[in-house]
Amino acid sequence: MRYQVRAATLAPHVQSCSLQKQMTDRSSKRPRKAGRSSLRPLKALVPYFARYRGRVAATLAALILATLATLAIPMAVRRVVDFGFSADNVGFIDSYFTMLLVVVAVLAGASAARFYLVTTLGERIVADLRDGLFTRMMQLSAGFYDTARSGEILSRLTADTTQIRAAISFAASVALRNIMMFLGSVVMMVVTSPGLSALVLAAIPFIVVPILWFGRRVRQRSRFAQDRLAEASAYASEAISGVRTVQAFNQETPARRYFGVRIEDAFQAARSATAARAALTAFAIFIVFASVVIVLWWGAQAVVDGTMTGGRLSQFVLYSVFAAAGLGEIGQVWGEISQAAGATERIVELLETEPEIKKPQNPVALPTPARGEVHFDDVSFAYPQGSGPVLHNVAFDIKAGERVAIVGPSGAGKSTVFALLMRFYDPQTGSVMVDGVPITEADPEEVRRRIALVPQDVAIFAATAFDNIRFGNETASREAVEAAAKAAHADEFIRALPEGYDTVLGERGITLSGGQKQRIAIARALLKDAPILLLDEATSSLDAESEVAVQAALETLMKDRTSLVIAHRLATVRNADRILVMENGALVEEGTHQTLIAKSGLYARLAELQFNDGGREPESAAAE
């Protein structure tokens, strides 16, 4: 139950799904998809660009201007070479060099604008992607997180998005500039010398086809490298969050070794991807410049024969150098763009994972005012990733304001009942209702708003004590937060912290004791002030003294609400109006403490075991 409970505390509106399988299914199709078109995944970014049409248009304008300015330079050079180098043309030289300066100034301005626009566009789109990804992560829950590894997801949120930013901010702009430059130069080459151009154009397929082939290999390898890195990150994140367990079992060395192997794998994969990129670069540079040399050779012969002027050849050579350099640069950044395509694919997988549990199109409104009734109608349930049914035909009715305890051996399915009530999962058969409405027909947010959960495994965030309690109600005032803490018997220990309510609690509440965390969770629930209260082992980490105090706080909390209490310690449940006894996923007994003891069934056996264990007899334990 850990994940569900944590998810509940982390984000009250998270929903459940079981889409890991769907993700995995998709993942297995990946190589074939990759084979079809290496840049196809980038299509998923189009809607993100579309949001910033103005900025994209300005970027393209700056790009075109910079390209035109560059393309103007060789024409000026030709004039200078053919007519400029003679003493009676001094005025001509001045005007041409002045024009050249203007062109260079336009080029500089347009390049700066392009750089600024393209970089901020990259940052903007990546910020949106991260935001979208996090939003999706908050919508997916229980079923998905049962198998997903948080470290791997974090790697997508950070490393993959960074790669996309690099591609947009740098590679895409370089590629676009060079594509324009290449096309512009080719046109100008044809204008300058159709004969030489034909020679160059004939060489192009030999350049482009291998570049595309190399690019695809780079992409496949880099996707593999990113996957290895994500695996290493996932392992590191687990080891770091469980560092005390690692140290307690002297597992530092094996953990280091394990991580070392993973990181080495990631390195090897990255090296292989880089090797493919390096080969691509070498190939691109060689083939492109070799073509230029051959062209120059032919051109030189034409000048010697007198069929071409030196200026025209200079102009042609400059255009062909531009075209070649353009192609060379495209070749270089193609690898990076291919890598970004791999990263996009990984992100899109997550973005496209649909939450199984979401708001119906026409949700049925829960009646107001809230009554706090709970109804389980013949509910059977198996966890999506579980090995079999966990609940079998569970049926019960809880009236508004009733206090019901759920007891039973470990693994009986008690927390699962809570998970279904919070709608982290949907049962396979039967129906769960809140205030008479099947929760599958209602908005999950509305259902969860009516329920306050004090989980078994309390999530504390690296925020102040104040903010941690206010999690129960974002709009609560300082006074309300402190009043809730007082009622939960948390006020005293919070005030003793170095900065009182403003003390930042360590990540996952590492600075707090188990009992303190539970009291924070109780304060949260008090602040939420929901009509239905779920207590999952809420006092399990408390010492006897705190338990008496917290029990008093819980009494306040449970007053005038429907409450469902899971407890192993029967002393804490005996005052319930009714006790549901579960065993192996079924409801086996139901009644008050007295009637159940009289029945001599499972409850009586559990009670006897527990009280005899402590050398106490049930009635005296009741006084606690």
Ligand SMILES: Nc1ncnc2c1ncn2[C@@H]1O[C@H](COP(=O)(O)OP(=O)(O)OP(=O)(O)O)[C@@H](O)[C@H]1O
């Ligand atoms: N997310 C999950 N995925 C698959 N199986 C699960 C999951 N959570 C719980 N289970 C299984 O469901 C069964 C019931 O678990 P549940 O947590 O509801 O028991 P419980 O009665 O609350 O136990 P405890 O008192 O120890 O908390 C157990 O067999 C458990 O292994």
